[in-house]
Amino acid sequence: MLFKRNIYPAAILLALLVVLTTNLYASSSSNDGEISLFLIATGLLGGLGMFLYGMEMMSDGMKMTAGDSMRAILEKLTSNRFIAVFIGAFVTMVIQSSSATTVMLVSFVNSGLLNFVQALGVVLGSNIGSTVTAQIVAFKVTDYALLLIAAGSVMALFAKKDTVKHLGFVILGFGLLFYGMKVMSDTMKPLRTDPTFNSILTSFENPFLGIIAGAVFTALIQSSSATTGIVITLASGGSITLEAGIPLILGANIGTCVTAILAGLNATRDAKRVAIGHVTFNIIGVLMFCFWIPYFADFIAQTSDNVPRQIANAHTIFNIMATIIFIPFTPFIS
Incomplete structure (x- = not known):
């Protein structure tokens, strides 16, 4: 857990140091018209690191604020499968991590608090619930990232009440998340006219290549929200199309299952089945959609004129539709 009382100042200072470092990077790289692969790699890794650190900070702040309540809700209100779906969406929306929710479920089933169904x-x-982050990211709020960082830092450092401190970390996490996106977006600007880079991104319009790339990348960084955020960032700069973005976010739905699999390795039989069920549902859902991506993209294009918003909507609608398809069958799975 990130938020031990004695490391509050250290966490704040680290966050501000990362912002300062990447800001200096952005200033130095903008003065050079040539494409430097080293600076691009540094900017992407730094921006991604800030994005992930911000998400971790935000998630931990949410857990510290409402973690016990979330556990109580999961234990008491999941007897009805439709209510269970709602609870799963709500809990994940609050703690901003479907992986954390799934790991919690594996532990609950392992201890007998919940059954498999x-x-x-x-x-x-x-x-x-995991799609909420993408919807927030699709709003162009990167211009306010430093304001969020400043407000969150003040609350986390100087507030007397723990609840306000935790809320400060949530706000600071949001700010770091959005500033990381800004760093990645600014880093990518020199590549937008590079034919090789554009060719690579265009290749993701091949559904299978895009799905594999999204799954592998998400498995490596352990965050489907980060993958979706990066795809939306690329779309914001005009570097990626809706047709290329959809396979990547579908692949992210598969890659995010790795955390659940790891959590279930040493668990009971039913707990392992929860992890396997997570993988199975997500893979089948992706397979059902992957052959219809052009038609799905045409439908999604009607939901907004903005490509980043279209990608966020595709992420949400895919998961809602997959859940509607699968939920009637859960009582028959044993």
Whole structure:
């Protein structure tokens, strides 16, 4: 857990140091018209690191504020599979991590607090809840990232009440997340006219290449929200199309299952089945959609004129539709 009382100042200072470093990077790189692969790699890694650190900070702040309540809700309100879906979506929306929700479920089933069928409903709901981050990211709020960082830092450092401190870390996490996106977006600007880079991004319009790339990248960084955020960032700069973005976010839905698999390795039989169920649902859902991506993209294009928003909507609608398809079958899975 990130938020031990004695490391509050250290966490704040580290966050501000990262912002300062990447800001200096952005200033230095903008003065050079040539494409430097080293600076691009540094900017991407630094921006991604800030994005992930911000998400971790935000998630931990949410858990510290409402973690016990979330556990109580999961234990008491999952007897009905439809309510379980809603609870899974709500809990994941609050703690901003479908992986954390799934790991929590595996531990609950492992300890006998939930049964297998109850947990499956929550798993399906967690996929929906995880799309909230993408919807927030699709708003162009990167211009306010430093304001969020400043406000969150003041609250986390100087507030007397723990609840306000934790809320400060949530706000600071949001700010770091959005500033990381800004760094990655600014870093990518020199590549937008590079034919090789554009060719690579265009290749993701091949559904299978895009899905594999999204799955592998998400498995490596352990965050489907980060993958979706990066795809939306690329779309914001005009570097990636809706047709290329959809396979990447579908692949992210598969890659995010790695955390659940790891959590279930040393668990009971039913807890392992929860992890396997998570993987199975997500893979089948992706397979059902991958052959219809052009038609799905045409439908999604009607939801907004803005490509980043279209990608966020595709992420949300895919998970809602997959859940609607699977939820009637959960009682028959044993």
